[in-house]
Amino acid sequence: xxxxxxxxxxxxxxxxxxxxxxxxxxxxxxxxxxxxxxxxxxxxxxxxxxxxxxxxxxxxxxxxxxxxxxxxxxxxxxxxxxxxxxxxxxxxxxxxxxxxxxxxxxxxxxxxxxxxxxxxxxxxxxxxxxxxxxxxxxxxxxxxxxxxxxxxxxxxxxxxxxxxxxxxxxxxxxxxxxxxxxxxxxxxxxxxxxxxxxxxxxxxxxxxxxxxxxxxxxxxxxxxxxxxxxxxxxxxxxxxxxxxxxxxxxxxxxxxxxx
DNA sequence: ATGCCTCCCCGAGGGAGA
Numbered sequence: 387x388x389x390x391x392x393x394x395x396x397x398x399x400x401x402x403x404x405x406x407x408x409x410x411x412x413x414x415x416x417x418x419x420x421x422x423x424x425x426x427x428x429x430x431x432x433x434x435x436x437x438x439x440x441x442x443x444x445x446x447x448x449x450x451x452x453x454x455x456x457x458x459x460x461x462x463x464x465x466x467x468x469x470x471x472x473x474x475x476x477x478x479x480x481x482x483x484x485x486x487x488x489x490x491x492x493x494x495x496x497x498x499x500x501x502x503x504x505x506x507x508x509x510x511x512x513x514x515x516x517x518x519x520x521x522x523x524x525x526x527x528x529x530x531x532x533x534x535x536x537x538x539x540x541x542x543x544x545x546x547x548x549x550x551x552x553x554x555x556x557x558x559x560x561x562x563x564x565x566x567x568x569x570x571x572x573x574x575x576x577x578x579x580x581x582x583x584x585x586x587x588x589x590x591x592x593x594x595x596x597x598x599x600x601x602x603x604x605x606x607x608x609x610x611x612x613x614x615x616x617x618x619x620x621x622x623x624x625x626x627x628x629x630x631x632x633x634x635x636x637x638x639x640x641x642x643x644x645x
Numbered sequence: 646a647t648g649c650c651t652c653c654c655c656g657a658g659g660g661a662g663a
Contacts, residue, residue: 396652422653447653448661497663556663591663592650
């Protein structure tokens with residue numbers, strides 16, 4: 387089963403690039419972030435016509451996550467538990483059943499800038515809720531993954547210019563520690579399990595010719611429970627998508643599971 | 646580099662992103 391996570395930066399602006407990518411790359415499952423659409427406005431027919439089941443958790447203007455799947459999506463839940471007052475659409479879960487059942491969690495972790503400040507407080511609180519959900523997911527002993535835009539640069543080698551991010555919410559020690567604390571519960575970070583080399587990125591800013599200068603950061607991640615990690619065939623970043631027509635500023639990050 | 650683009654809201658210019 388080939389699964390990709392992709393921050394598309396707006397479904398309306400990305401519909402042509404996204405459908406071209408789907409037709410070419412043919413993921414079994416695509417976890418999408420930043421759909422920037424309410425559920426009613428999401429063009430689900432375009433994907434259903436291509437054989438995908440569609441589940442969305444959108445909101446007006448920004449944020450929003452979705453799952454496209456060639457397998458039926460079961461037991462769908464929306465919203466990260468732990469704060470009933472949180473109205474931001476950043477989390478969706480569903481189960482797919484291939485050779486084995488696999489729980490999918492799609493996430494769009496808050497950016498958190500400027501730090502310090504209320505937005506950074508929200509990011510850290512959200513990561514604490516993620517830690518709680520991750521703990522429960524491990525306790526279930528299911529094959530499961532949490533994939534999406536984490537807005538976390540885990541290590542200096544995940545940025546072309548780490549010094550430029552020293553004061554940024556994506557790279558502050560407290561951010562990286564919160565991420566490590568989740569991974570260290572027992573998850574496998576799929577890409578790093580396959581490739582330990584520096585210089586692999588999943589985001590390049592639209593500004594300052596960041597793509598042309600390869601001034602990127604790696605912030606889109608797939609975390610696997612042990613039961614899912616046992617199924618890992620491969621993981622990779624589809625870098626060339628960034629150089630296509632009217633691209634998102636992120637590119638797809640993939641795993642291939644024996645599931 | 647106090648965001649130089651891009652996308653969203655709408656229908657001008659501001660919020661958000663990273």
